[in-house]
Amino acid sequence: MEIIVCIKQVPESTEVKINPQTKTLVRESVKGIINPFDMYAIEEALRLKEKLGGKVTALSMGPPQAEESLREAISLGVDEAILLSDKSFAGADTLATAYTLAQAIKRISQFDLIICGKQTMDGDTAQVGPSLAEKLGIPHVAYVRKINEVKTDSIILEQMVEEGYRRIKMSLPGLITVVKEINEPRLPSLRGKMRAKSVEILIWGVNDFNIEKEKVGLEGSPTQVIKIFAPQRRKKGEILQGDIDSQVEQLVNKLKESRVI
């Protein structure tokens, strides 16, 4: 089975603050890690490969330093890694990202299954997976919590929804986005780490695959951010004093006042 895992390098901590003077983002940590949800995507791909044979390719788009995250994916057992990196890819929103990934995947051409994490920790949109599937003209199932059965031309999945889960049969090739419940990601092996040091990461720029330049990066992004600001902090609340009976009494009264009960 040929599997492509789409991963993103994200800042290790999402604890960004806004500098009130410059209104720019101040990141506490500049260290990049693989988006935590993508770790489950990588793990699921590796498990499928171990069961069924085949190959796992990790694909990422980002600045040159995203190569580190692809090396980490190799250390976990991924066979090949491709980084889409070019100045003109910068500033992409979810639509331009999905388009760029789709065009790269068309160059890879051979695949049965694409696995993405449910969403990234920095953008939190969950939009790239479904959007990418559409760009490739393949089906997708989001929020997959379990793969029940894999055949050469189809796969049976459990999809997490609000009230429980749905079982869905999807034809291959197809795309899934996975939730945390699906597996327990492994740690890198020593052999993997050695390989990760020496293996070549393919880097594709704007001329290495077929793209229309007006559809990538900032230029290809219909949405744009016009303002960033710190969220309104909640007003510091009230700590209820007194002994337990009086605290409970006060709390019940507060609930009555706000018409909860």
Added chain:
Amino acid sequence: MKTLDIWVIEEKCNGCQLCFKACPYNAIEIIKKKAVIKKENCNLCGACVNACRFEAIFIACKVPLEPVVGYEGIWVFVEQKNGKLAPVVYEIIGEGRRLAQKLGASLSAVLLGSKLEHLVDELKFYHLDRIYLVDDPALSVFMDEPYSFVLSNLIKKYKPEIFLGGATSIGRSLIPRVASILETGLTADCTSLDVDVAKRLLLQTRPAFGGNIMATIICPEKRPQMATVRPHVMKRAAKSSEGKCEIIKEKFAIPPFKTHYLDFIEDIMENVKLEDADIIVSGGRGLGKAENFIILQELADVLGAAIGASRAAVDAGWISYSHQIGQTGKTVSPKVYIACGISGAIQHLAGMQTSEIIIAINKDPDAPIFQSATYGIVGDLFEIIPKLTKKLKEILGN
């Protein structure tokens, strides 16, 4: 054509020369105590923007001033399962009506499914101008492919300028697919919406970086402007006494699709769904073991509340992942969130900080949850919660 541009706001510039010193390309001159950008030298690196202490230099995209024409009206996607409306539908209709009034635009609902006459009869009472109905057996169960096919065709035909859906598991899977077909912009999980009436722009505000920052996003050139809206944040639409509204029925030849629904397995652990709950009782590390969730369940039963959990409690195996609230779990926004033995890590707060009232019960007075709590009790949850349950039982029993 979208281009980046740089400019100086003269009122803010005091000619301090910090930008001049910071510029590696010799692209800034100070003329009459004001910074002037020499555009032929500038490569928009942003060094001057960072150097300026007065927010006087900007690099941004130029937004075209001309509104896009040929598109009219606000549409809301009516999510339904087994002929029952998702609660978020009433909220986006309410919000849609508010925006439509500001814009002087019409408001329509789009209803897809099979045998939905009863829903049309209900929706009529919510101040809608039109209901677009596609009733087809192929749409009886939600699947991304047929739904995105029908929705995108409807949008192409009737050209709404704004399209809103709920940021539910269905909405966040389906609507990106539709936006991708239409090659338009989509903003996920908005917590506040507004419109720029002159430019007819939807101003879409959403949290990013786990709720650490808020971003306002626009879609200036493509239509419709699409957004998914976080459930429980917007006000529900008011019901009117007269059900008047135009019904437009449409039919599309839906091609065969590649995903097939097999069955549905309900989560029997949950009496009340987290996403729909008005009250959530949530437990964390402080509960100590799985059995202690019973104490929370008793409180939840009295209040008709759902049970949530922090990541620590889920990782310890005390409760299933479907109850996890926070950045790697669900995002909820109930009227009341009761956090029991939850310290309040930033990742947990990201999933619940838009709740109306937050009640924190924790024995550690320094727990960060108290910073966000509307009401806090420092103490032993094993003493407090049973007493609270008992007290509420007395009141609600009457």
